[in-house]
Amino acid sequence: MKRPSWNELLAVKTVADQRSFRHAADLLGLKRSTLSHTIKGLETALGVRLFHRTTRSVALTKTGEMLIERLTPLLTQMDELLNDVTGSDHQPYGSxxxxxxxxxxxxxxxxxxxxxxxxxxxxxxxxxxxxxxxxxxxxxxxxxxxxxxxxxxxxxxxxxxxxLRFVTVASPGYLAARPKIRHPQDVMQHTCLRQRLPSGKRYHWEYQQDAQRFALDVPGSLTLDSSALMAEAAAAGLGVAYVPERYARHWLDSQHLVTLLDDWTIASQxxxxxxxxxxxxxxxxxxxxxxxxxxxxx
CATH class of the missing domain: 3.40.190.10 (Periplasmic binding protein-like II)
Structure with a gap:
């Protein structure tokens, strides 16, 4: 049996990682037809099938899983070896x-x-x-x-x-003509900038002080899926926002935003x-x- 080449083994590993011939071909800089031909040639040489292929998916066979499980550490060791001996300055490479x-x-x-x-x-x-x-x-x-x-x-x-500290923020202009916000429940009387989570659900604003805790589905006519855009919208005077402090820092430093309810702030890990x-x-x-x-x- 002809021994597989380094490129053939790398092709198998990349297809296995990507679960897609198209994505794997892009990463390897190959045409999809070339990659497919390489894998089929290796399967023929080994006399085994490594992948189940359909028009929509690619999955390893049991034999393919066994090969990848034992091949992965070998490829890693080979990468480390080549990195150690390549170039006089031993400059690592990879992706x-x-x-x-x-x-x-x-x-x-x-x-x-x-x-x-x-x-x-x-x-x-x-x-x-x-x-x-x-x-x-x-x-x-x-x-x-x-x-x-x-x-x-x-x-x-x-x-x-x-x-990661979460803060409630609004622009001085927005707050000037509106009721004071001294308690989390007060935001329910304001125009709030709501956030849509990646799951599709709307994020509830969370507050805690001692034993008191609130999770509020706030009112508002504008919903965004980006904390950065929420901070920007609040700086433009469109309403009250609840965002990680990191997103609001620029606007706070420039005094386009001020923080509210600081005694009720919670933090993520x-x-x-x-x-x-x-x-x-x-x-x-x-x-x-x-x-x-x-x-x-x-």
Whole structure:
């Protein structure tokens, strides 16, 4: 039997990760027909079927699952070996694909990425902004970034920020001719900027002081699915918003917004990078994790 080439094995692993010949071909820089021909040729040479294919989906066979399970650590070790011996300066290379919210990407751009890209120019970073929580393994991501509370329980999570404080904000112009807001229930008498969650549900504003807790489905004629846009709309005088403080900081510093109900503020655990446990970590992800640990995030 002819021994499979490195490119053939990498093609199998990429298709398995992406669950899609089209996505895998894009990542590998190949035509879809070329990739399909490569996989079929390997299956013929091995005398086994590695993938179940339909017009809508691609899934590993039992044999394919066994191959990927044992092949993954070998490919990882080979990547590490090649990284160690390539170039006189041992410059690591590879790619890192991450699913994240726009807030998380903004945080990375300010903290981790500038130094990481300068230190490791051979590593390609692919950040995909997604409002909705996705299965990072099924979608072919190396890692994801979300609020700690949203990280799946079977994942390894690493803090990317400190606690995330939520604030109620409005513009001085909006507040000038309207009733004072001294208690969470007072917002029910105001025009509020409501938020639609990725699940489709409307977010309820949360407040807590000692044993008192409120979760309010606030009134309002404008609903948005972006905290950044909510802060911007509030700065334009369109109503009261409830957003992570990070999104409002620019508008607060410029005095286009003021905070309300500061004694009722609650905080999230913050933003976390997460990735599957019990899997060999690609060198690009390992270096990225080390960079996060060393960075002054928060």
């Amino acid at each position: 890192l694909r991450i699913s994240a919210s726009d807030a998380a990407i903004s945080l990375l751009l300010e903290t981790v990425l500038p130094a990481f890209i300068q230190t490791y120019p051979g590593i390609e970073i692919d950040l995909v902004a997604q409002g909705q929580l996705v299965d990072i393994v099924e979608q072919g991501f190396d890692a994801g970034i979300r609020l700690f509370e949203d990280v799946p329980k079977d994942m390894v999570a690493l803090s990317l920020s400190g606690p 913050g933003i976390a990078l997460y990735f599957p446990q019990n899997r060999h970590m690609p060198i690009a992800l390992r270096l990225f994790v080390d960079a996060i640990k060393a960075a002054p995030c928060g």
